[in-house]
Amino acid sequence: MEIQIRLFATLKDRIGREVISVHVPDSASVADLLRAVAEAYPALQPYLSSAVVAVNHEFAFPEDGLRPGDEVALFPPVSGGGETPSRPEIVALTTEPIDLNALVRAVATPRTGAVALFTGVVRGEEGDRQVEFLEYEAYLPMAEAKMRQVLAEIRERWPLVHGIAMVQRVGRMAVGEITVAVVVSSGHRHEGIFEAARYGIDRLKEIVPIWKKEVGPHGEVWIEGHYHPSPADTLRSSASSAE
The missing domain is CATH 3.10.20.30 (Beta-grasp domain)
Structure with missing residues (x-):
């Protein structure tokens, strides 16, 4: 319903x-x-x-x-609810289109003066292959946990960052559609937001269990990466390094 x-x-x-x-x-x-x-x-x-x-x-x-x-x-609570979070964080895997304007608003705080946004889109050509659409699949519980790990790593490396959002679509997406978004806010543009957004998408590609199947005139093929996680990529290791 x-x-x-x-x-x-x-x-x-x-x-x-x-x-x-x-x-x-x-x-x-x-x-x-x-x-x-x-x-x-x-x-x-x-x-x-x-x-x-x-x-x-x-x-x-x-x-x-x-x-x-x-x-x-x-x-929100009618009274006594406190202020808007000063360090908002969003992690989501969704089948719905990604609303970039809503994500920018969500990571902004009263102290925010700069927002860096990375988006990935479906390419219509991959080398000499024509692409009709992509299908994304994720190991959902683990993917969300690893995305939260990436957010924690960003916090550790760029402490001046205010808000962070990482949203990955799953399911079928046509050429030109947005597949992933990493959004980072801070008080000023020189406080690490560009580097943090780049790190976020690179790290997502390394340790978050998400795969894509490319479909076109050539048929179907799963696109697999080459990065093999090590013990340093575990949540236990991340927690230890933060202590």
Whole structure:
């Protein structure tokens, strides 16, 4: 079923819309709804853990069920909710098109004066081969964990960075469509955001378990990399180096 959700305050500003919609199973709960919102609208992800859900003008909780026609609202705590995070982070694997403007808004803080953005797109030619479309596949739980590891590595190397977003699409994408985005913000352009964005995409290609299948007149072929992870690429190693 399709559920429409009204957004208020910070959430409305971050996505630039007052109403969004998601598709959930007929027996979905509020927890299922929030997971669907996080996938379809990655820019809202950092705010969902503290967001308040209302269904038919009453507070709702993760285990509560949803029915067709329910009026759903999503908003920050009415009072005592604190300020917008000063170091927002977004990690998402999604089947939906990537909204770059929403990601820029999501990583910006009141102190932000510069944002660097890297995007990857589907090429129509790969060497002497014509490409019709790509299909991306990911080992989802591990991919999200490794993407968060990359964000932690960026924080360690460029401490002046404010916000970071890393969003990877999965599924089928046509020539010209955006496949991945890495967005980094800081107070000034010389505080490492260009280097951090470059590092983010390079590191994603090394350790995040995502693969692409190239489809064209030549047939289908999985494109595999050549980097073999070492013990230094593990989360345990990253945690040790930060201590």
